[in-house]
Amino acid sequence: MDPRNLLTALRDQKPLVHCITNYVAMNVAANVVLAAGASPAMVHAEEEIAEFTPICGALTINIGTLSAGWAASMKTAVRVANDHNVPWVLDPVAHFISQYRKGVAQDLLALRPAIVRGNASEILALAGEAGEGKGADSGDAVEAAENAARTLASAYGTVVAVTGPVDFVTDGTQTAKVSGGSAIMPSVTALGCSQTALMGAYAASGPAFDAALATLAHFKVAGTKAAEKAAGPGSFQVHFLDALTATQPSHLASAIA
Numbered sequence: 323m324d325p326r327n328l329l330t331a332l333r334d335q336k337p338l339v340h341c342i343t344n345y346v347a348m349n350v351a352a353n354v355v356l357a358a359g360a361s362p363a364m365v366h367a368e369e370e371i372a373e374f375t376p377i378c379g380a381l382t383i384n385i386g387t388l389s390a391g392w393a394a395s396m397k398t399a400v401r402v403a404n405d406h407n408v409p410w411v412l413d414p415v416a417h418f419i420s421q422y423r424k425g426v427a428q429d430l431l432a433l434r435p436a437i438v439r440g441n442a443s444e445i446l447a448l449a450g451e452a453g454e455g456k457g458a459d460s461g462d463a464v465e466a467a468e469n470a471a472r473t474l475a476s477a478y479g480t481v482v483a484v485t486g487p488v489d490f491v492t493d494g495t496q497t498a499k500v501s502g503g504s505a506i507m508p509s510v511t512a513l514g515c516s517q518t519a520l521m522g523a524y525a526a527s528g529p530a531f532d533a534a535l536a537t538l539a540h541f542k543v544a545g546t547k548a549a550e551k552a553a554g555p556g557s558f559q560v561h562f563l564d565a566l567t568a569t570q571p572s573h574l575a576s577a578i579a
């Protein structure tokens with residue numbers, strides 16, 4: 323699908339996105355989803371999931387500040403989403419840092435997300451390949467994770483988006499690359515996490531591969547625009563939100579190869 327149609331659909335439908343994300347990302351991600359044109363809700367209590375997840379257009383799961391209660395909520399929300407055909411997106415933040423986090427990430431992956439989005443180190447490790455990642459930031463090149471992304475996509479019937487200087491996305495058969503953005507982006511915390519939340523909004527608006535591609539393009543276009551005005555990571559954040567709103571459907575194709 324043409325990504326232009328998806329941005330138009332997102333703004334017309336303003337989908338409600340159930341986000342279970344980390345403490346660092348909650349505010350940034352909510353602002354990003356709102357600026358793009360959708361409606362985020364950060365809902366974590368397991369007791370609320372049966373009523374809330376089914377009425378949402380999508381669910382996003384981010385394990386950035388994981389603990390036992392959060393893991394239980396995540397698994398319950400994913401099961402409810404799967405039962406109600408609500409598409410969901412997994413962000414396996416730094417899942418290689420402990421056996422505990424690795425186990426939860428693999429459990430979630432086995433529940434078959436529509437899309438997995440991570441940086442190169444996260445995607446390499448998710449496929450069982452050695453990488454240089456140590457924490458939430460990537461230590462590996464996107465190109466090094468392309469095969470891992472293809473393998474995961476085919477094995478789990480999912481779309482895998484690997485982000486970095488040039489993003490790579492695949493469903494195991496189709497692939498695309500997305501360029502633009504700014505080297506400032508990895509210096510602003512939770513931009514990857516907030517991209518995952520926005521990917522949920524796009525997944526509510528169209529098929530998973532197109533949704534991932536449109537999200538990556540929207541971020542690259544807005545990142546390029548924001549960098550023209552920003553003096554550093556602080557002012558970049560402000561300009562980036564404005565640029566997400568200013569991005570028009572016709573701008574997205576220029577980022578995609």
Ligand SMILES: Nc1ncnc2c1ncn2[C@@H]1O[C@H](COP(=O)(O)OP(=O)(O)O)[C@@H](O)[C@H]1O
Nearest residue numbers: 441485486487502503504505507508513514541
């Ligand atoms: N060096 C870079 N140049 C341009 N864009 C980048 C660069 N590094 C990351 N990005 C963009 O920043 C966003 C977050 O990606 P990334 O930093 O890889 O995720 P994470 O925060 O999960 O590690 C993505 O939109 C990605 O395309």
Ligand SMILES: Cc1ncsc1CCOP(=O)(O)O
Nearest residue numbers: 344346386458512513514515
């Ligand atoms: C710094 C940090 N620590 C735990 S979660 C988190 C945020 C990571 O955000 P992102 O993956 O988008 O850089």
Ligand SMILES: [Mg+2]
Nearest residue numbers: 415441514515
């Ligand atoms: Mg991340």
